[in-house]
Amino acid sequence: MRKYVITTDNNADLPESYYREHGVGCMYLSYTIDGVHYTHENFMDEPEFYEKMRAGSMPTTAQVNPEEAKELFEPYLKEEKDILHIAFSSGLSGTCNSCRIAAEELMEEYPERRIIIVDSLSASLGQGLLVYMAQKKKEEGQDLDAVAEWAEQHKQNIVHLFTVDDLNHLYRGGRVSKTAAVLGGMLNIKPILHVDEEGKLIPIGKVRGRKKSLLELADLMDKKIGTYASSCDTVFISHGDCLEEAQYLSGKIKEKYQVKTEIINYVGAVIGAHSGPGTMALFFVGDER
Numbered sequence: 001m002r003k004y005v006i007t008t009d010n011n012a013d014l015p016e017s018y019y020r021e022h023g024v025g026c027m028y029l030s031y032t033i034d035g036v037h038y039t040h041e042n043f044m045d046e047p048e049f050y051e052k053m054r055a056g057s058m059p060t061t062a063q064v065n066p067e068e069a070k071e072l073f074e075p076y077l078k079e080e081k082d083i084l085h086i087a088f089s090s091g092l093s094g095t096c097n098s099c100r101i102a103a104e105e106l107m108e109e110y111p112e113r114r115i116i117i118v119d120s121l122s123a124s125l126g127q128g129l130l131v132y133m134a135q136k137k138k139e140e141g142q143d144l145d146a147v148a149e150w151a152e153q154h155k156q157n158i159v160h161l162f163t164v165d166d167l168n169h170l171y172r173g174g175r176v177s178k179t180a181a182v183l184g185g186m187l188n189i190k191p192i193l194h195v196d197e198e199g200k201l202i203p204i205g206k207v208r209g210r211k212k213s214l215l216e217l218a219d220l221m222d223k224k225i226g227t228y229a230s231s232c233d234t235v236f237i238s239h240g241d242c243l244e245e246a247q248y249l250s251g252k253i254k255e256k257y258q259v260k261t262e263i264i265n266y267v268g269a270v271i272g273a274h275s276g277p278g279t280m281a282l283f284f285v286g287d288e289r
Helices: 016-022 046-054 066-078 095-109 124-139 144-157 167-172 178-187 210-224 226-231 243-254 269-275
Strands: 004-009 025-027 030-033 036-038 060-062 082-087 115-119 158-163 189-195 201-208 234-239 261-266 280-285
Touching: 004 066, 004 124, 016 124, 025 066, 030 269, 046 269, 060 269, 066 082, 066 095, 082 095, 082 124, 082 144, 095 115, 115 144, 124 144, 124 158, 124 234, 124 261, 124 280, 144 158, 158 210, 189 210, 201 210, 210 243, 210 280, 234 243, 243 261, 243 280
Parallel strands: 004 025, 004 082, 082 115, 234 261
Antiparallel strands: 030 036, 030 060, 158 189, 158 280, 189 201, 234 280
């Protein structure tokens, strides 16, 4: 079997230790906050990042360009390895397209090598869950084509359920209207969102109060998991610097499902810049998104 590696980007929100331990390559989108540009070499810790946002800082983010994508891919090609890259949703960023351009150009330079780009149509640990399951299949001995085909066939089974604590961040990103943001703040309205089949962040409901919003995520899981309920052993949760609430949600999930594998991690700064502190996101495999 030809050697290959799975790669992704930091919007998958997997722990850095996971990339190291499993040999998964990662490219890094950058961000700017308070006039300082942050790349992988100088990322600030997530609690510090979210504290700056709570204090009023407004971060901006930048997608990966084709040259940056090449910097991740080319060393593997020189090692005579093919690449399966699982990219951040094209519905939320141009990064996936940059990766496609880089792949096409590099395969002209290295005609004996292959790079397959899978648009995950996912975000945060939803993208991370697809990477995790694909890497597991690779480690079980499946070849590049088999794992790429599996990822394409099953990416629509990755269910994303989100809530946010402050609608103003979604307003800045054009996800909700100014009126909704203002009224939501006044009435303590918390939106429920998901990532749809096109990889876009879409509101699907709203509740009043933070605790109710967390319970709504757990209730929606029951409705969306479908035939996967009996085999639900892997659940990922990402959060915008609200670990105790993430653990609370985890407890509610474990009351109903036999969870064996769980990752709870921060929503990284690149996504967090648009969703804000207090974001809570739940990811699992279901019949459909």
